[in-house]
Amino acid sequence: MSRKHPRYLLGSLLVGALIISACGSDDTADDSADDSPGTSADGPDEASGMITVYTGRHYGIEPVFDEFTTDTGIEVRFTTGNDPELRERLIAEGANTPADVVMTADAANVELSAEAGVLASVDSDVLTETIPEELRSEDDEWFALSQRARVIIASTERVENPPTTYAAVGDPEWDGKLCLRPSTHPYTQSLVASLIIAEGEAGATEIVQSWVDNDPLYINSDTDIYKAVADGECDIAIANTYYLGRLLAEDPDFPVGIVWPEQDGRGAHVNVSTAAVTANAPNPDGALALIEWLATDGQKQFADANYEYPADPSVEPTEIVAGFGEFTADLAAVRQLGANQPAAVAVLSATGYE
Amino acid sequence: MSSTITDAADLVPPDPGMTTGTVDDGGARQSAVSAIGQRARSWPATTAITATAIAVSVPVLVIVWSIVQPSTEVWEELWATRLPGMIRDTATLLITVLVGTVVLGTSLAWLVTAYQFPGRRILGWLLVTPLAIPGYVLGFVWLDTLQEPLGARSVRSIWLCALVLTITLYPYVYLFARAAFREQSQRAIDVARSLGCSRSQAFWRVALPMARPSLAGGAALVGMEVLTDVGTVRLFNVSTIADGVLRVWFGTGNRNAAAELAVLLIGIAVVLIAMERLARGRARFTQSGSRTGLNVERLRGGRAAAASAVGWGMFTLAVALPLYRLITWAIEARRTDQTATVAGDLGFHVMSSLRVAAVATLSCLALGLLLVAGLNRRRRSGALLARMATLGYTVPGPVVAIGVLVTLAALDRTGWLPDGWLLVGSFVGLIYALVVRFLAVAYQGIESSVAKVSPSVIASARTLGAGRFRVASRIELPLAGAGIIAASVLVAIDTLKELPITLILRPFGTETLPIWVWQATSESLWVQAAVPSLAIVTIGMVLVAALLWALEHGAETVS
Numbered sequence: 044m045s046r047k048h049p050r051y052l053l054g055s056l057l058v059g060a061l062i063i064s065a066c067g068s069d070d071t072a073d074d075s076a077d078d079s080p081g082t083s084a085d086g087p088d089e090a091s092g093m094i095t096v097y098t099g100r101h102y103g104i105e106p107v108f109d110e111f112t113t114d115t116g117i118e119v120r121f122t123t124g125n126d127p128e129l130r131e132r133l134i135a136e137g138a139n140t141p142a143d144v145v146m147t148a149d150a151a152n153v154e155l156s157a158e159a160g161v162l163a164s165v166d167s168d169v170l171t172e173t174i175p176e177e178l179r180s181e182d183d184e185w186f187a188l189s190q191r192a193r194v195i196i197a198s199t200e201r202v203e204n205p206p207t208t209y210a211a212v213g214d215p216e217w218d219g220k221l222c223l224r225p226s227t228h229p230y231t232q233s234l235v236a237s238l239i240i241a242e243g244e245a246g247a248t249e250i251v252q253s254w255v256d257n258d259p260l261y262i263n264s265d266t267d268i269y270k271a272v273a274d275g276e277c278d279i280a281i282a283n284t285y286y287l288g289r290l291l292a293e294d295p296d297f298p299v300g301i302v303w304p305e306q307d308g309r310g311a312h313v314n315v316s317t318a319a320v321t322a323n324a325p326n327p328d329g330a331l332a333l334i335e336w337l338a339t340d341g342q343k344q345f346a347d348a349n350y351e352y353p354a355d356p357s358v359e360p361t362e363i364v365a366g367f368g369e370f371t372a373d374l375a376a377v378r379q380l381g382a383n384q385p386a387a388v389a390v391l392s393a394t395g396y397e
Numbered sequence: 398m399s400s401t402i403t404d405a406a407d408l409v410p411p412d413p414g415m416t417t418g419t420v421d422d423g424g425a426r427q428s429a430v431s432a433i434g435q436r437a438r439s440w441p442a443t444t445a446i447t448a449t450a451i452a453v454s455v456p457v458l459v460i461v462w463s464i465v466q467p468s469t470e471v472w473e474e475l476w477a478t479r480l481p482g483m484i485r486d487t488a489t490l491l492i493t494v495l496v497g498t499v500v501l502g503t504s505l506a507w508l509v510t511a512y513q514f515p516g517r518r519i520l521g522w523l524l525v526t527p528l529a530i531p532g533y534v535l536g537f538v539w540l541d542t543l544q545e546p547l548g549a550r551s552v553r554s555i556w557l558c559a560l561v562l563t564i565t566l567y568p569y570v571y572l573f574a575r576a577a578f579r580e581q582s583q584r585a586i587d588v589a590r591s592l593g594c595s596r597s598q599a600f601w602r603v604a605l606p607m608a609r610p611s612l613a614g615g616a617a618l619v620g621m622e623v624l625t626d627v628g629t630v631r632l633f634n635v636s637t638i639a640d641g642v643l644r645v646w647f648g649t650g651n652r653n654a655a656a657e658l659a660v661l662l663i664g665i666a667v668v669l670i671a672m673e674r675l676a677r678g679r680a681r682f683t684q685s686g687s688r689t690g691l692n693v694e695r696l697r698g699g700r701a702a703a704a705s706a707v708g709w710g711m712f713t714l715a716v717a718l719p720l721y722r723l724i725t726w727a728i729e730a731r732r733t734d735q736t737a738t739v740a741g742d743l744g745f746h747v748m749s750s751l752r753v754a755a756v757a758t759l760s761c762l763a764l765g766l767l768l769v770a771g772l773n774r775r776r777r778s779g780a781l782l783a784r785m786a787t788l789g790y791t792v793p794g795p796v797v798a799i800g801v802l803v804t805l806a807a808l809d810r811t812g813w814l815p816d817g818w819l820l821v822g823s824f825v826g827l828i829y830a831l832v833v834r835f836l837a838v839a840y841q842g843i844e845s846s847v848a849k850v851s852p853s854v855i856a857s858a859r860t861l862g863a864g865r866f867r868v869a870s871r872i873e874l875p876l877a878g879a880g881i882i883a884a885s886v887l888v889a890i891d892t893l894k895e896l897p898i899t900l901i902l903r904p905f906g907t908e909t910l911p912i913w914v915w916q917a918t919s920e921s922l923w924v925q926a927a928v929p930s931l932a933i934v935t936i937g938m939v940l941v942a943a944l945l946w947a948l949e950h951g952a953e954t955v956s
Contacts, residue, residue, distance in 0.1 A: 124900055263632070389474060397634060
């Protein structure tokens, strides 16, 4: 019968396999690595041959991991998610966590993990030499791998004298002409945290209030904020630079320009993409190997994948990003962003920032 | 079964000796006759049910428990700042979407049930299909499409958000209303007409009141979906309480304050459920033996064209236009080779999604049947257990996910599993979380369809000497079969579209279609989200077809 109906046989095999795979995948530790798409299958099978990564930064991350595996033979298994949720998972798992490395797309979230005691302090000459002091935590629990600047952007067609400080964005001149990202997003929270660090809570409240008084159009996507400026929905906005990198890669004549803010003072607000070894990492050596590789051999590829600025100042950014020009960054604030985030959320609420 | 006896009782007051009527007093008598709900007196069943209710409610209770140490500081600040706005937005959205879905769902269901016009048959199916499109997908498609004509400012409004939610959620009401209208006998309408009602009066005074319990059931589901939505509202800058839970939790790391908001949400849900009970009233409407269905009025000329236009217009707005947009984007993504942000191909994601949805649905179905068969809701303990088992549907997905995470992690720490085995991040853990969230959908669907089996049928069988088990297995479950399949399909569609729980709890090697959509949309890469969105919609359509087949098939078996 099976000869006459090979399809049925195939079908029942498929169903069987489905059931088995459904039942058999409750072991998280080792076996499921084979069917993980985040694993390249051709690395050598060593005892320290695999690391597990929780990453809140997911745009274009897979090719970078693949490159690392090719270079070192260490396989990478990863899961993506939102930074705060991955932190909750790490905290809940405690000693049982399978994660060796946690990567975030902002400084506050990694600092909250450090406070919760789920990150390991790392002793690495490679990292202390390549990553500037301001871009790693005080006891080396986390390391920035790239910087993203949050700047003032303006239409190159309609705006002649764009504001050059964050406070000036609140000038009544921009009433009804301003686009901002909602307060739910970490980028907004971290920007306000940097204002608190520089100006104090009262000063920051005043600035944010002046933005809110300009009746901003809130758009929950930096790409759409750039497009809104291009389309004339608003004249100026606050956004991250690397989205412009992506847009310029598609259209070199995109009519929006960058203004580097606070260049006469502390410098433009920067946030960072970070990586950290977890306190309970099953494979801490492999974890450190990945972070060291990302800070050195993989540094350029990691930053370029998303048009960001490398954390290592000796590494050149990609050509489009270099075209944005030189700027002073507010590096001093980076370590304190996490501690000031709750205050930032309170300021945003108090001012009625949407 | 004898059609003469049951039909005669359609509008005639029920014989005091025997409850055969369409409208009876519901309470005690029905439970006295029904075999289901009576057999759970044995202790293994009671234990299993209690264990299920506890297991399913623990993750929510863990979160709720946080308010034992209230964080008054954050709470006061919230009152002074965002909370009034959150309550206003939540109320506005809830009321608008409830009114919208009930009006839209009921009138479309009446249109395709009571009138004959070109395209009626196919529209009866197509009008359910918006169910297959996740709100967050319809949301970003509309947002991007309407941005240019309306402007970026006015497109981000609570009214457009309400419209999007109404369009994706009205099928819940439509399905229930359509089933209710189809079950009604023409005789009821005829009697009303003979007593001097016009056709439209008959609709308002007979057909609609008789369908009321079904409409309330559908509306309750819509209400829960609106209350717990966290994907669609954020696209439109609408700041609801559910959104506030995440805002507080992830913005400040203050779990207690977030839990307090979540409890507020549960409170609103409880009020909503109470209102549904109230809307159902004490009346119970049961199926009579013969369902001749309503006489269908054939529309002609302009009226027929208008009816067609309404149906097709709705379908175009809710399904055809978004599909067209998604297909254009998918082609663009293919042309420009923009598929690089995810690991694994389409087939891999489809298999992941199907595996999760299938196992979660079967689990919900099995536990739902257990609860319906075993719980005696007339007892206070039964009602409590039912409430516990359905708690997860009243809180947003991310809250369920964190609750499950905390619960499973605590179990993992006890070390009772063999070395190297962990529940967090396991397939079992993910399915457990989905059951916590969606068991209510299965339970409600099964319970309402079992409740509709006429007590007279059961009484007849009992009179003829059938035991309780035999009655349940040979009469009640088969009669309710269509409803049970329908409930399963609703769960399957829900799990297929589910994002926040899967995102936090998925095991390595499981990457569902909504995860792919999230990867792209969280970076505003709408074009890259098109292919997985289309895959979700396609699988959803197949499920919707199965749902309708079940409903049609069920109608045939019963009559």
